[in-house]
Amino acid sequence: MKNKYSLIINKLTDIDIQSIIIIFLLITVGLLSIYSATIYKTSSDSNAFLKQMIWVCIGMITFIIVYSIDKKLLLGYAVFIYFIGIVLIILPFFTSGDTESTNRWIKMGFVQFQTSEYMKFFLIIILAKYFAETNISKYSFLYVLPPLIISLVPMGIVLVQPDLGTSLILLMIFGGMLFASGVRLYFIFLLIAPIITIFAAFNQTVFYIWGVVLAVVIFINHSDLLSFAGVFIGNILIGIITPFVWDKILPYQQQRILTLFNANLDPRGAGYQVIQSKIAIGSGGLWGKGYLNGTQTHLQFLPEQHTDFIFSVISEEFGFIVVAIILALFFTLFYRWYKMAFKAADKFSAMLIIGGTTTLLFHVFINIGMTIGLLPVTGKPLPFISYGGSFLITCFGLVGLILNGNSD
Amino acid sequence: MHSQNDLNPKRFIIIVIIMIILFSILLVRIYDLQVVKYYDLYSRSIENIYRKIDILAPRGKMLDRYNRVILYNNSSYNLVVYPAEIHEYPETWNKLSQYFQLPISELKSTMKKNMIGYYFPTVLKENIDYQTLTYLYEHMLELQGIDLVAKPVRKIKEGANAAHIIGYINQIGKKDLKAKKNKKYKAGDIVGWKGLEKEYEDILRGQNGIKFMKINAIGQNIGEEYSKRIEPIPGNDLILTIDWDLQSYVESLIEDTSGAAIVINYLNGEILALASMPDFNPEMFSTNISDKDWRDIVYNPKYPLYNRAIQAEYPPGSVYKLVAVITSQEDSVVSPSNDTFNCPGYYRLGRRIFHCWKSSGHGSENMYEAIEHSCNVFFYKLMLKLDFDEWIKYSKILGFGQLTNIDLPDEKNGNVPDRKYMNKTYGRWGKGYLLNFVIGQGDVLVTPIQLAKYVSIIASNGLNIKPHLVKVIYYHEKNKLVTKKYSKDKIEGLSEQSLNVVREGMRRVMQGEEGTARYSNIENLDLHGKTGTAQNPHGKDHAWFIGFSGKSSFPYAVVIFVENGEGGSKTAAPIAKKIYKYYWDLHNNEK
Numbered sequence: 001m002k003n004k005y006s007l008i009i010n011k012l013t014d015i016d017i018q019s020i021i022i023i024f025l026l027i028t029v030g031l032l033s034i035y036s037a038t039i040y041k042t043s044s045d046s047n048a049f050l051k052q053m054i055w056v057c058i059g060m061i062t063f064i065i066v067y068s069i070d071k072k073l074l075l076g077y078a079v080f081i082y083f084i085g086i087v088l089i090i091l092p093f094f095t096s097g098d099t100e101s102t103n104r105w106i107k108m109g110f111v112q113f114q115t116s117e118y119m120k121f122f123l124i125i126i127l128a129k130y131f132a133e134t135n136i137s138k139y140s141f142l143y144v145l146p147p148l149i150i151s152l153v154p155m156g157i158v159l160v161q162p163d164l165g166t167s168l169i170l171l172m173i174f175g176g177m178l179f180a181s182g183v184r185l186y187f188i189f190l191l192i193a194p195i196i197t198i199f200a201a202f203n204q205t206v207f208y209i210w211g212v213v214l215a216v217v218i219f220i221n222h223s224d225l226l227s228f229a230g231v232f233i234g235n236i237l238i239g240i241i242t243p244f245v246w247d248k249i250l251p252y253q254q255q256r257i258l259t260l261f262n263a264n265l266d267p268r269g270a271g272y273q274v275i276q277s278k279i280a281i282g283s284g285g286l287w288g289k290g291y292l293n294g295t296q297t298h299l300q301f302l303p304e305q306h307t308d309f310i311f312s313v314i315s316e317e318f319g320f321i322v323v324a325i326i327l328a329l330f331f332t333l334f335y336r337w338y339k340m341a342f343k344a345a346d347k348f349s350a351m352l353i354i355g356g357t358t359t360l361l362f363h364v365f366i367n368i369g370m371t372i373g374l375l376p377v378t379g380k381p382l383p384f385i386s387y388g389g390s391f392l393i394t395c396f397g398l399v400g401l402i403l404n405g406n407s408d
Numbered sequence: 409m410h411s412q413n414d415l416n417p418k419r420f421i422i423i424v425i426i427m428i429i430l431f432s433i434l435l436v437r438i439y440d441l442q443v444v445k446y447y448d449l450y451s452r453s454i455e456n457i458y459r460k461i462d463i464l465a466p467r468g469k470m471l472d473r474y475n476r477v478i479l480y481n482n483s484s485y486n487l488v489v490y491p492a493e494i495h496e497y498p499e500t501w502n503k504l505s506q507y508f509q510l511p512i513s514e515l516k517s518t519m520k521k522n523m524i525g526y527y528f529p530t531v532l533k534e535n536i537d538y539q540t541l542t543y544l545y546e547h548m549l550e551l552q553g554i555d556l557v558a559k560p561v562r563k564i565k566e567g568a569n570a571a572h573i574i575g576y577i578n579q580i581g582k583k584d585l586k587a588k589k590n591k592k593y594k595a596g597d598i599v600g601w602k603g604l605e606k607e608y609e610d611i612l613r614g615q616n617g618i619k620f621m622k623i624n625a626i627g628q629n630i631g632e633e634y635s636k637r638i639e640p641i642p643g644n645d646l647i648l649t650i651d652w653d654l655q656s657y658v659e660s661l662i663e664d665t666s667g668a669a670i671v672i673n674y675l676n677g678e679i680l681a682l683a684s685m686p687d688f689n690p691e692m693f694s695t696n697i698s699d700k701d702w703r704d705i706v707y708n709p710k711y712p713l714y715n716r717a718i719q720a721e722y723p724p725g726s727v728y729k730l731v732a733v734i735t736s737q738e739d740s741v742v743s744p745s746n747d748t749f750n751c752p753g754y755y756r757l758g759r760r761i762f763h764c765w766k767s768s769g770h771g772s773e774n775m776y777e778a779i780e781h782s783c784n785v786f787f788y789k790l791m792l793k794l795d796f797d798e799w800i801k802y803s804k805i806l807g808f809g810q811l812t813n814i815d816l817p818d819e820k821n822g823n824v825p826d827r828k829y830m831n832k833t834y835g836r837w838g839k840g841y842l843l844n845f846v847i848g849q850g851d852v853l854v855t856p857i858q859l860a861k862y863v864s865i866i867a868s869n870g871l872n873i874k875p876h877l878v879k880v881i882y883y884h885e886k887n888k889l890v891t892k893k894y895s896k897d898k899i900e901g902l903s904e905q906s907l908n909v910v911r912e913g914m915r916r917v918m919q920g921e922e923g924t925a926r927y928s929n930i931e932n933l934d935l936h937g938k939t940g941t942a943q944n945p946h947g948k949d950h951a952w953f954i955g956f957s958g959k960s961s962f963p964y965a966v967v968i969f970v971e972n973g974e975g976g977s978k979t980a981a982p983i984a985k986k987i988y989k990y991y992w993d994l995h996n997n998e999k
Contacts, residue, residue, distance in 0.1 A: 132411045180423065182416045272526075279456065282441040282449025296453050316453075320442040324435065331431050335424065342420045347411040365430050372437045 008068050011407050015067070016340075022333050023384055023399060027056060029326060030385035033313045036292050037306035038387075048306050048387050055389040059396035066400025067407075075348055078129040082150070085122035088115040089157050116166045117394045119154050123173055124355030124401065126150055131181045132348035144187045147174060165378030169362055176358030177351055180341065186221040190231065197235045201242040211236065273309070277371045281315040288319030306387040308379050311371045327368075334361050340406045352405035356398040458620040458633060459490075461529065465614030467560055468643030470574065470604065472652040473680070473879060478565040479574055483558040485536050487544065488529040489519055494553030503551055507543065508533070529555060560598070564691055567656035572684040572715040573648070573816070573877060575603020576693035601693070602713070604646060604877060606817045611881060614643030647880040647889075649678035657990050659683045661983055666971035668716040668856045670875075671987060674864035674956055674965040677873035677894055679814075680991075684716040716969065718812075718819045721853040725940030725976065726782045727952050728848025730866065730910050732790055733775065735802045737906030741793050744775040744909045751778075751785035755843070762788055762843050765941075779913025780920045782939060784847050791846035792839065799846070800826045805901055807861045814857055814875045822858050825851040849943050856969045859954050863965045866910050867936070867956035870902040911958070914938055918955065925953065928981035930988055934958035937984065939976030948972035953980030957988065962995065964988075 035049040092115060127147050136143045151174035159167040179188060193214060200210040214235055222228040246254065280296035289295065294316035297305055305313050315323050334357055341353035360383050367382040369375035381388055383395045441449065470479035494500050505512045515532065523530045532554075536544070544556060562577060564570065580588070580599045593599065599613075600606035617640030620633040658669050658681040671681040688705050705712050714720075736742050753769030755762045764770065764784040770777070778786035791799070803809065809824030823829070825845060830837045833851070844850035854862075857875055864873050874894045881890050914936035917923040925937045937955030944950055951973030956965035966984045973979035 176423075180415060180419050182414070182419060276456075278441060279449050279452045281438065282445050283453035285442055285446045285450065295457050315438070315442065320438065323438055323442070327431055327435055327438075331427065334427060338420060338423050338427075342413075342415050342417060344413050347413050347415070350413045350415055361427065361430075365434065368434050368438075372434070372441060374433070374437055 011068060012064070014407055016336070016403055016406060019333060019336060019399070019403065022329050025329060026326070026384040029314060030310065030382075030387075031056075032291070033310050033317070033385065034306050034387045036294065036317060037297055037310065037313045039292065039298070051389070052387050052392070055392045058389070059392045062393050063396040063400040066397045067404045069404065071349065071352075071404060074125050074352075075129055075132075078126045082122045082126040085115075085119045086154060086157070089119050089154060089161075091115060092161070114390045116154075116158050116161070116163060117390050119158070119166075120169065120173060120359050120394065121397060121401065123151060123154060123170060124177070124352060124359070127174065127177050128348050128351035128355060131177060131351045132346070138181070138183055141187055141190070143183060144178065144191065147178060148191065163378075164376075165366060165380040168366065168378070169359060169380070172362040173355050173359055176361075177355050180354045181351065186217075189217060193235055194238050197239040198242050201239040202246075207239055211239075273304070274370075274373045274377060277309050277312040278373050280309075280312040281372060284316040284319045284323075286320045288315075288317050288322065291317050293317060304379075307381055308367070308377075308386065309371055310386045311368050311382055314385070315371075330364050337402050337406075340402070344405055345408060349405035353402045356402040356405070359398055360395065458622060458636070461619040461621055463617035463619050463638075463640045464558070464560060465616050465640035466642045467562070467577070467598070467614060468608075468612035468884075469645045471645060471647045472650045472655075473648060473678075474651070475647065476565065476652055478570065478648070478650070478652055480563050480565075481560040482563045484534075484561045485541055486531050486557045486559050487533040487536050487540075488555050488557050489532050490528075490553050490555070491519060491523055491530055492526045494519075497552040500551050500553050503547070504532075504554070507540075529557065534559075562691055562693075564689075565652060567652060568659045568683075569687050569689055570650070570655055570659075570683075571603070571687035571690050571712075572717060573603055573650065573655075573682055574690050575605040575607075575817075576601055576688075576690040577605050578693050602818075603690075603715075603816060604648075605690075607815050608646055608878065612643040612646070614884075615641040617641075642884045644884055645882040646878050647882065648877050649673075649680060649879045650682070650877065651680045653994060654987075654991055655681040655683065657681075658987060659685075659687070661986055662968075662970070665973065665979075666710055666716070667973065668720060668967075668969045669983065669987070670717055670856055670860045670967040671991070672860045672864060672875060672965050672967075673963055674867040674873065675871065675963045676896055677861075677864065677875050678879065679860075679875055679877050680964065681987075682717050682877070684714075684720075686710050686712045688712045715816070715818070716856065716971075718814060718816055718855055718857045720969065720971075721820050721822050721855055722950055722969070723850065723852055723942040724848040724854045724859065725942040725950070725952050726784075726847055727859060727938050727940035727954050727976070728852055728854070729779065729782070729787050729846065730862075730913070730938060731803050731806060731808075732787055732794060732799060732846050733779065733910050733913060734806070734902070734906050735794050735799045736775075736790055737909050738802065738901070738903060739795065739798055742775065742790065744912075746774065748772045748774045749778070749786045749789045751783050753785070755785045755788045757788075757840055757843060758838075760840055762840075775909065776913050776916055777922075779910075779938070780916035780923050782917070782924045787846045788843045791842050796842060797827070799842075800824060803852075805899060806865060807858055808852075808854055812857050812861045812875050815877050819857065820855050822855050823851060823853040848940060856967045859952070859969075860965065860967045863954040863956055863967065865899060865902070866907055866914070867958075867963070867965050868896075869904055869907055870899045871896045872899045911936055914955070915958070924977045925955070925981040928953075928977070928985035930985060930992070932959075933962065933988055933992060935988065937981065939981055941975050944972065948974050951976045951978065951980040953977075953984050955981075955984050962992065964991065 031049060031052060034052050038048040127150065130147050130150065134143065134146070136146075151170060155167050155170045158170065175188070196210060197214075200207045215232055218228055218231050222231070276296060280294065283289070283296065284294070292298075294313060296316050297313045314326065337353055337357040341350045341357065344350035344353060363380055363383050366375055366378060366380045367386070370377050370380070381391045384392070466481050469477055469481070472478050489500075501512045501515060504515055508515070518532055519530050522532070536556075541556065544551065544554070548554075564574070577598050578601050580593055580595070580597045584599060585593055585595060588599075600609045605612065618636075618638040620636040622631055622633050654671060658671065662669050662683060662685050665685055668684045669681065670679060670683075672679050686708065692701055737744070750772045751764055751770040753764050753767045755764075762784070765782070770781050770783045770785070773781065773783060773786060775786070775790075777783075803824045809822055809826075811819050811821060813819070825833075825841070829851070830841065834841070841850060845852050860875055861873065864875075865871065873896045876892070876894055878892055881892065882888075883890060915934075917925050917939065918929040918935040918937045920926065923929070924939045928937070929935055935955060935957055937953060940952030940954075942950040942952065949972070951968070951970040953968040953976050954966070957963070966987055968980040968983045970979045970983070
């Protein structure tokens with residue numbers, strides 16, 4: 001027993017200090033902004049600052065636990081916890097009585113859980129296991145199929161919750177890990193092709209051009225005519241069927257799908273949020289309006305300002321310079337971690353790091369992209385900075401996973 | 409562990425490149441917002457600190473010719489809520505629900521229905537009574553998120569409605585809103601819909617001001633930023649040509665009929681009274697008109713919204729014979745006193761027989777006598793001697809078939825059946841039609857206001873007056889009275905001599921021993937007139953009367969139109985007599 005404790009202590013002293021410093025810098029910025037964003041708020045989130053401090057503590061404990069877990073254990077239980085995860089994301093469909101609201105949350109007493117948060121972990125672990133252990137050749141398309149199915153199941157479930165954001169994150173985890181594992185780029189192209197085909201099908205000219213591109217790429221990569229024709233015709237068929245399917249489904253379903261991709265169509269006014277967010281960011285200028293002086297923030301033009309739109313608060317009060325520094329901190333962090341992955345001792349560790357880092361990278365991109373009006377409003381928070389217990393714990397857990405992967 | 413790390417470093421480089429691209433996209437966009445578009449977005453954020461509230465500009469008043477205010481504003485109050493603010497204070501809903509004895513859900517659905525935006529005042533209740541008003545003012549502090557907004561309501565001076573002069577105001581319609589986009593109208597704005605309210609909309613309207621309310625961190629008003637306030641510019645006032653006493657009297661005279669009456673100064677075109685019946689109370693429209701009142705007005709079979717004085721197009725009857733008189737004199741066809749025609753009571757043209765109103769006939773008579781008796785046969789015979797084109801020409805010179813351009817909207821043209829019209833309507837047509845036209849029947853259509861102009865031209869010896877209702881405009885901003893100028897030049901092509909003949913005929917109608925309107929004459933006023941009866945295939949005939957006083961100190965002309973009034977001398981002329989008597993007495997008392 002003594003031996004085991006000393007092992008953990010050894011592991012903890014071995015920790016990547018720079019990563020920890022950067023993360024705590026980001027958390028500090030987050031806490032300051034949450035304080036500013038909620039200082040005048042009269043609603044239930046008025047003590048968000050204190051709550052977030054508590055979540056940070058719980059997060060650190062989570063980090064230590066995940067960091068300390070023996071990787072062999074993860075590898076061993078990967079399949080089991082994956083299925084636990086699937087059950088967890090199906091559960092909200094049965095527990096939430098209100099059909100109007102989205103099926104993302106499980107209520108346990110007074111605490112709510114967004115179960116899809118934890119699915120990210122489980123997917124990373126099982127995919128890492130697959131890529132580390134598979135005997136299938138990278139040069140065969142069969143190599144792609146098992147992880148594709150493993151990923152599509154939770155993605156589909158999350159999408160109907162409906163939660164496009166999380167679904168996209170799961171896709172990025174799969175894509176990132178697949179890419180890093182060294183799969184042929186052509187296979188990735190084949191995976192993306194049907195999606196592009198569906199979108200291209202709505203415009204005839206685009207569809208023709210895409211058809212030619214498709215044919216050329218497939219022709220170059222396929223030696224035998226039969227599989228060439230199969231893949232090509234398959235894609236074209238998808239393209240031809242799409243408009244028919246679209247016309248067959250009911251208008252409210254179409255609306256629902258369109259809203260998924262463009263929140264501006266949402267009558268509840270996500271478009272308004274984005275405009276106000278852009279005003280908040282732009283009005284910050286180079287140096288910001290000063291801490292606690294953001295008028296957009298304090299007049300609450302952003303209903304989700306301490307969670308999803310925290311980046312707008314920072315931009316308004318601290319300005320472009322600080323925002324650039326924050327982006328640089330994120331970049332440094334992700335750069336370090338990807339580098340760690342490529343230097344990791346074994347492939348399982350490497351894939352854990354890739355998965356974890358990719359998850360956080362796309363959270364950052366999707367969140368900031370949303371606040372500046374580049375991407376649809378999907379409600380994805382900003383890692384380490386946004387208010388919210390569920391997600392903060394996820395982030396700490398992911399860092400635990402990443403740094404665990406980096407340890408021997 | 410078992411599997412060794414075989415990741416290809418080339419992939420690492422690609423990953424870093426993708427990361428650089430992603431971060432660059434974000435950074436460039438943020439730079440664009442925070443540095444390039446800084447000034448624009450910063451000023452928009454400053455605007456957000458204030459809640460802009462319109463200060464309604466009071467709409468211009470209307471005064472009569474003696475500067476008595478006949479149309480003014482009175483406030484009514486609306487209860488409004490700020491959705492963003494009231495959201496934070498559910499207690500306000502409870503209190504309102506208790507006071508109004510309405511479920512919260514109903515109040516909330518009213519708010520949702522009227523809401524323009526989360527941060528905009530939204531009407532919850534209109535025209536709240538005085539008791540409610542005081543209650544709400546007293547409890548303002550407990551009722552966070554509400555406000556009371558004054559809304560102007562039009563009030564009319566006692567005595568008359570003047571509905572078809574004033575018109576009414578109401579919320580701008582969708583079509584109008586599109587058409588007036590450039591004039592800064594927005595949904596919910598009040599505009600003139602009819603009458604002078606519509607015609608002089610731009611002058612009466614004024615310009616709303618803006619109140620900049622500062623709002624604190626939780627969206628409450630914390631007072632006005634006075635330095636930013638833009639004061640409203642009140643609408644300008646109209647001083648009308650109307651005499652309110654006369655207007656009231658004229659309205660009371662024809663109240664129970666369907667018809668119109670116009671009193672005009674024939675020397676300058678000033679209208680002293682203009683009434684059309686049935687009418688409505690214009691005040692009703694500026695408050696929230698009830699569905700029942702609205703239906704009563706819109707679906708009334710007698711169309712109260714229809715201004716008969718300028719929109720009723722009817723055959724004028726014998727009143728129109730004077731056109732033929734003028735044509736005959738201008739073209740020297742007959743001598744008014746020496747040439748006579750015989751009236752046996754009918755006239756045969758081909759196989760058709762045209763009757764005189766007097767079946768026993770008028771015997772031999774000259775033109776003066778024919779006008780006095782209003783003999784039809786004389787005019788049938790006269791018409792056959794006239795050039796149809798000349799008759800058309802003088803019809804048009806006298807203002808028929810065209811707008812008088814009175815300052816009221818939606819005036820109608822009437823109709824002069826010229827050759828083009830006849831060819832189009834009838835193809836082949838014969839002289840029989842003309843015999844109908846000369847006595848003002850058939851396709852000849854006029855409006856009362858056209859007759860007012862016609863009688864004015866005759867009375868004023870050929871002045872081309874423009875009938876009008878607005879005399880002076882008072883511009884508040886410049887504190888300046890501007891008298892409107894109206895043309896009244898002499899009409900070319902009308903000789904004094906031919907007008908003298910007409911006037912002599914009209915004098916005999918009133919003052920002659922056999923004049924058709926002799927019972928409606930008043931001594932000493934030198935009254936002239938002409939009655940008319942328009943045949944109506946759908947019911948009783950319509951009655952017309954036009955007339956004027958030849959007294960230079962009393963230059964007033966009158967037009968009376970009574971739908972289904974049967975005969976001009978029976979119904980229309982007596983009304984004119986009452987008007988003359990009333991106004992002459994009023995006139996002398998004032999002196």
